[in-house]
Amino acid sequence: MAILRRRDEHVDVLMLGDNLLVAPGRTITDPRLGHLDIPESHLYKQRLATGTGFDDTHRGLLVALQRRRAQALRNGRPGIQLPSLATSFTWISSGR
Numbered sequence: 546m547a548i549l550r551r552r553d554e555h556v557d558v559l560m561l562g563d564n565l566l567v568a569p570g571r572t573i574t575d576p577r578l579g580h581l582d583i584p585e586s587h588l589y590k591q592r593l594a595t596g597t598g599f600d601d602t603h604r605g606l607l608v609a610l611q612r613r614r615a616q617a618l619r620n621g622r623p624g625i626q627l628p629s630l631a632t633s634f635t636w637i638s639s640g641r
Contacts, residue, residue: 561575
């Protein structure tokens with residue numbers, strides 16, 4: 546999820562997870578989930594790069610990846626904390 550709020554000449558960006566926001570001249574992302582070393586993440590990307598994927602194995606890998614990410618978040622991996630919904634967001638203040 547990503548939410549934008551414009552205030553005069555400022556834009557605040559509220560991001561949850563590994564979303565990507567593309568704006569003129571700038572790309573903004575919260576890369577914390579991407580820093581988790583989860584084997585399913587590497588495997589599903591590798592399968593897509595070699596032309597496989599979007600099959601039952603792909604769907605199974607994505608389900609396993611979501612579970613592993615949620616487990617890592619609950620276990621309080623460094624840099625990834627979700628003690629409450631309010632603190633799970635990353636605010637990025639930007640100029641125009």
